[in-house]
Amino acid sequence: MLKAHSHSDRFHDKGTYPCPVCRHGEISSMLLMETFACNFCQHIFTTNFDKQVLKMADSQLPLSWYWNGKNWKGIQREGAELGWGYLIAGLIFVLFPTGIIGIGAYLFPPLPDSPLSWLPLVWLILTFFSHLFCLVWLVIEYYQFPIFLYIRAIKRRLFASDY
Ligand SMILES: [Zn+2]
Known part of the structure; x- marks a missing residue:
């Protein structure tokens, strides 16, 4: 990855992270908003830095991920998981x-x-x-x-x- 990540491994508003949806683009914060967007698939996400959670905002599905310091871990969604x-x-x-x-x-x-x-x-x-x-x-x-x-x-x- 060319862009240097910040000193912290935590998920925070100034960082750039791999996109959990396409696994190809990078997500970073949009101007003036607590929202992240992917530069490849254009999906928009809402953020919760306290819980280190990213949530897809432009989908009806409650897709969310937890940042473990290195990559995103999918959070099981209630009732909608493909079983x-x-x-x-x-x-x-x-x-x-x-x-x-x-x-x-x-x-x-x-x-x-x-x-x-x-x-x-x-x-x-x-x-x-x-x-x-x-x-x-x-x-x-x-x-x-x-x-x-x-x-x-x-x-x-x-x-x-x-x-
Ligand atoms: Zn993406």
């Missing part, structure tokens, strides 16, 4: 339709020399990936992960010579 139930539901969402099509293709295999014998397999793969894509998209939306900013930053690195 095992969600994980299992997500797996079922992806695997159940894929499984049904797989069983169908297994029980009623197409004739090997029929022109459409490849169809069940392709259909199976398509089903799996389309459902997986939905799931990944939901997770990205849930965490407000700045995926487009990442893609833009990668593009900038790849195609800009003066970067």
Whole structure:
């Protein structure tokens, strides 16, 4: 990191810290406000220096982090944490339709020399990936992960010579 951090390892209003959302930009205080903003993903945070806590201000989700002197630790939010139930539901969402099509293709295999014998397999793969894509998209939306900013930053690195 190029910018020198201040003598204190505490989270304070004059410091610059890594962004806990994109893990790419740096957050620092906005002018005249007790608010921090990221120079990369543009998210805005409210601060509590007594408790060393940073809270996302521009999201409906109560996302907050605790500064342990070196990095941010996510604080469990009540009731909204992605638990095992969600994980299992997500797996079922992806695997159940894929499984049904797989069983169908297994029980009623197409004739090997029929022109459409490849169809069940392709259909199976398509089903799996389309459902997986939905799931990944939901997770990205849930965490407000700045995926487009990442893609833009990668593009900038790849195609800009003066970067
Ligand atoms: Zn950020």
